[in-house]
Amino acid sequence: MRAIIYHVAxxxxxxIARKDGSTDCFIESGEHVDDYLNQLKDYDTTIMGxxxxxxxxxxxxxxxxxxxxxxxxxxxxxxxxxxxxxEQVQIIKRADLCQTIHQLKEQVGSPIYLCGGGQLAKQLxxxxxxxxxxxxxxxxxxxxxxxxxDGCCDGFQLDHLHRINYSNGVQMIHYRMxxxxxxxxx
Amino acid sequence: MRAIIYHVAxxxxxxIARKDGSTDCFIESGEHVDDYLNQLKDYDTTIMGxxxxxxxxxxxxxxxxxxxxxxxxxxxxxxxxxxxxxEQVQIIKRADLCQTIHQLKEQVGSPIYLCGGGQLAKQLxxxxxxxxxxxxxxxxxxxxxxxxxDGCCDGFQLDHLHRINYSNGVQMIHYRMxxxxxxxxx
Numbered sequence: 451m452r453a454i455i456y457h458v459a460x461x462x463x464x465x466i467a468r469k470d471g472s473t474d475c476f477i478e479s480g481e482h483v484d485d486y487l488n489q490l491k492d493y494d495t496t497i498m499g500x501x502x503x504x505x506x507x508x509x510x511x512x513x514x515x516x517x518x519x520x521x522x523x524x525x526x527x528x529x530x531x532x533x534x535x536x537e538q539v540q541i542i543k544r545a546d547l548c549q550t551i552h553q554l555k556e557q558v559g560s561p562i563y564l565c566g567g568g569q570l571a572k573q574l575x576x577x578x579x580x581x582x583x584x585x586x587x588x589x590x591x592x593x594x595x596x597x598x599x600d601g602c603c604d605g606f607q608l609d610h611l612h613r614i615n616y617s618n619g620v621q622m623i624h625y626r627m628x629x630x631x632x633x634x635x636x
Numbered sequence: 637m638r639a640i641i642y643h644v645a646x647x648x649x650x651x652i653a654r655k656d657g658s659t660d661c662f663i664e665s666g667e668h669v670d671d672y673l674n675q676l677k678d679y680d681t682t683i684m685g686x687x688x689x690x691x692x693x694x695x696x697x698x699x700x701x702x703x704x705x706x707x708x709x710x711x712x713x714x715x716x717x718x719x720x721x722x723e724q725v726q727i728i729k730r731a732d733l734c735q736t737i738h739q740l741k742e743q744v745g746s747p748i749y750l751c752g753g754g755q756l757a758k759q760l761x762x763x764x765x766x767x768x769x770x771x772x773x774x775x776x777x778x779x780x781x782x783x784x785x786d787g788c789c790d791g792f793q794l795d796h797l798h799r800i801n802y803s804n805g806v807q808m809i810h811y812r813m814x815x816x817x818x819x820x821x822x
Contacts, residue, residue, distance in 0.1 A: 462771065462794070463784040464650020572779065585648065587773075589796055589811065593758065593788030598649040602779030608648070610775055610805040619796040625775065 452555045453581035454497070456564040456571055457489070458598065460585045465595035466566055471505045476588045482620040486586065493521055493563035495554065497542075499570040500527035514539055521563065524550065526570050544573075551579050568600035575602045578629045583608065589619035605631035638741045639767035640683070642750040642757055643675070644784065646771045651781035652752055657691045662774045668806040672772065679707055679749035681740065683728075685756040686713035700725055707749065710736065712756055730759075737765050754786035761788045764815045769794065775805035791817035 458466050459476045467473045477483075496518055503525045506517045514532030516523050516539055523539045530541050542550045551574070554562060564571065564580065574580050585598070608625040615621050644652050645662045653659045663669075682704055689711045692703045700718030702709050702725055709725045716727050728736045737760070740748060750757060750766065760766050771784070794811040801807050 460648070460650075462646070462650065462769075464646075464648065575777075583648075589794045591761075591785055591788055591792075591794070593783075593785045597779075599777055599779045602777055606777075608775040608777070608805070613801070615799070619794070 452495075452557065452559055453561040454551070454555065454564050454574065454579055455493075455561050455582040455584060456566075456574075456580050457584040458564075458566055458571075458586070459588055460598050461588055461590045461592045461595070463591050463593065464598050465592040466568060466598055467505075467596040468592060469595050471501055471567075471596065473505075475590060475592060476586075477590070477618055477620055480616060480618045480620065482586060482614075482616045482618070482622060485614070485622065489584075490518065490563070491520070492560055493518075494560040495524070496521045496563040496565050497524040497526065497551070497554075497570070498565035499567050500525060500530050502566040502570075503527075503530075517565075518563075524554065526573075547573065548577055548579075551577075555579075566596075568597045571598065572600045572602050575599060575606070575627075578606070578627075580627050582611070583625045583627060585621075585623050587621040587623060605629060638681075638743065638745055639747040640737070640741065640750050640760065640765055641679075641747050641768040641770060642752075642760075642766050643770040644750075644752055644757075644772070645774055646784050647774055647776045647778045647781070649777050649779065650784050651778040652754060652784055653691075653782040654778060655781050657687055657753075657782065659691075661776060661778060662772075663776075663804055663806055666802060666804045666806065668772060668800070668802045668804070668808060671800070671808065675770075676704065676749070677706070678746055679704075680746040681710070682707045682749040682751050683710040683712065683737070683740075683756070684751040685753050686711060686716050688752040688756075689713075689716075703751075704749075710740070712759075733759065734763055734765075737763075741765075752782075754783045757784065758786045758788050761785060761792070761813075764792070764813075766813050768797070769811045769813060771807075771809050773807040773809060791815060 612624040798810040
């Protein structure tokens, strides 16, 4: 069974982006970035919400094209459509989210990179579908923005797996999600 | 000049309490708690918002009495009043906040313990009055609640001073606030 790994930069106050989705507030150079780019190579599949995908447009991403050339993309949206969709890019309707994710997890392949954002992460957490959480904790405060999880349920604990402390103050902290109750209906 | 230290437990997603102010979600035993209780002995003065103070009532705190017997208390509120106020407990009106804090910082004494909550922390951060931040980062997710800072301004960076990793997954991380722009008018 492939793991879904929510792998994301956070501020000390728990935000993964400013309110407008921008992420240039995070420390964008250093050893932690090199490690992150290397870790991305290990994922062959990514799942993300529409806002997260479309945020790439300002960096040259073309609608319907993969944001990460070596990954298959599953974009969760009821309203998104493309004129020309690349074979590596599929749109998942919200109603089909659980079924699609179950199928994806049963396929042979790498762990699945949950790219964000907080709304999708919350949905997947409620369905107990997130297996691991890797945060790149940046020594910054945003005060406002997009939350790591846009609300979430109880019924799990985080088991610490691994931590790297970088000299620039960033920490990479890796947890396994341990679900301790039955799935919560939503 | 006495430092103001915002010393507070946070979840991984940046909350210092649930929405109702409760904090029993944080890990309440272990070496990090012993260390925290020892650190509290080093403060002779605390400043907190009304909600933070009144949260103590359910644990037996009597209105007007000190929450920490060895500290002088400054409670920021325009509406709070006590029938009988202990000599260690004073109420500060919001309009007098800056002046009172300036005076306090110039007095001889220990660093000042900023106990919370997020609204007061934001006000003090905007006035560049917080000197250090100590977070007890708990390996939990709340999804919603009271933010570490209830919104904040730019114009500072966090210099990492010290970190303790506890075996239960809690981290104590200590930062110095480094203000890099002029104070923002509010």
